[in-house]
Amino acid sequence: MEKLLINGGNRLVGTTRVGGAKNAAVGILPAALLADSPCIINNVPYIDDVITLTKILESIGTKISFMGSGSLSVNGTGHIDYRAVSDMVKRMRGSIYLLGALLARNGKVETAYPGGCEIGARPIDQHIKGFEALGAKVTISHGVIRAEADRLVGNEIYLDVVSIGATINIMLAAVKAEGTTVIVNAAKEPHVVDVANFLNAMGANVKGAGTDTIRIKGVESLSGCEYTIIPDQIEAGTFMIAAAATCGDVTIKDVIPKHLESITAKLIEMGVEVIEMEDSVRVRGTCRPKKINLKTLPYPGFPTDLQQPMTALLSTGEGMSIITEGIFEFRYRHVDELRRMGANIKVEDRVAIIQGVEKLTGASLKATDLRAGVALVIAGLMAEGQTEIEDLHHIDRGYENLEEKLAALGADIKRVGKGETILKKVDKDAAI
Ligand code: EPZ
DSSP: OEEEEEEOOOOOEEEEEOOBOHHHHHHHHHHGGGBSSOEEEESOOOSHHHHHHHHHHHHTTOEEEEEETTEEEEEOOSOOOSEEOSGGGGGOSGGGHHHHHHHHHHSEEEEEOOOOOOSSOOOOHHHHHHHHHTTOEEEEETTEEEEEOSOOBOOEEEOSSOOHHHHHHHHHHHTTSBSEEEEESOOOOHHHHHHHHHHHHTTOEEEOBTBSEEEEEOOSOBOOOEEEOOBOHHHHHHHHHHHHHTTOEEEEESOOGGGGHHHHHHHHHTTOEEEEOSSEEEEEOOSSOOOOEEEBOSTTSBOGGGHHHHHHHHTTSSSEEEEEOOSOSOOOHHHHHHHTTTOEEEEETTEEEEEOOSOOBOOEEEOOSHHHHHHHHHHHHHSBSEEEEEOTHHHHTTOSSHHHHHHHTTOEEEEEETTEEOOOOOOHHHHO
16 A cells, blocks of 8 residues: 655755646546647646546547647547546546537537545536536436537526536537527636636637636637646645745745735735745745634635645644635545644534644544645644555545655655555656
């Protein structure tokens, strides 16, 4: 069983860079199936969710070639099967975008019900509402989602919940529909905008992405393009929080500071120094963060994906902090693990009341989901003594070379399995 071994107490010092945005990549790769010629996509993160998605795309007939240094070409111009029902689909949430892409491309799609982090019920009713509004018939049975339409016709769709997934999926389904589609109460996250920009680079007509109303005028056809994915807002925020948690001094490069404004604001409120530069941020930690109150909200609010790392940071803050999880109903599975390290946190429904303690102590822990896992890594970096973390597959879904990047900043962290240190050095030039 692979696990991470962390000896806490080292300050993170130096410079690191973030990769391409996971939650943009999982929308852009299926979207490339809509083009009549191949697409080249750059800055693709080498993470398990992306690797799984490329395998799913290849299993339905897509030709994918890895060009090295994070670039790959996606060629969906041949025969593409409308059925994506392998177990791989159930391993991640991002596979849900095959619905919108294949419905637009083939007028018919069958996918297994998606998986992803267990952080709540994660229904897909808003996705279905959008597809039906465009004229599709959608059924779910035996764990398979089926959607088909003789023709897709633009419509106005009001999202009852601000949903990133539904916003992206409806955009994919609507780009070649007849007439205009308007998504009202749309999600505004940077990765929604990135998918819209990619669609427009292929010749689509998507306007208003980044606002709560997106207008999509259907076009006859889309052509291949070359596109570079934006930096990962959540990976950048993770390193900002890790720098603060270790009282460190870290410069994170290749970021878009605008996307990090809510994280910057909360860290400054905690007494952390954050210096914004054109495409990087420098974070200088304070050894005991001040207490804050925090609520996760749709962008530009504080992102739910950083609630768990922030809980770890606040567990040794001054006084009592209150975190409210405004997006998912059950995103506190990391708290039980933090308690094993001495954290004093009470959870009532969506609210976590964190009484800061002097220090955390190392323990043997299990990652329960992607961001819970990285929250435990941050706690291990802060703790006195050794921390072991198992079930690393959760973390590997969303972070590329995490322990290598942290070790390069001075962390005492390594991945071990069955008694030896596994050099998980991925040769990016060979792989993706
Ligand atoms: C995306 O999930 C991300 N995943 C999640 O990132 C992220 O936490 C989440 O957005 C919120 O920012 C990907 O992009 C692959 P939603 P998604 O639809 O699309 C409810 C990570 O750590 N809802 O925006 O599934 C839903 O239950 C992962 O990288 C409905 O009620 O999230 C939730 O309460 C975890 N009906 C809220 O909306 C629907 O049809 C927001 O969900 C869809 C969603």
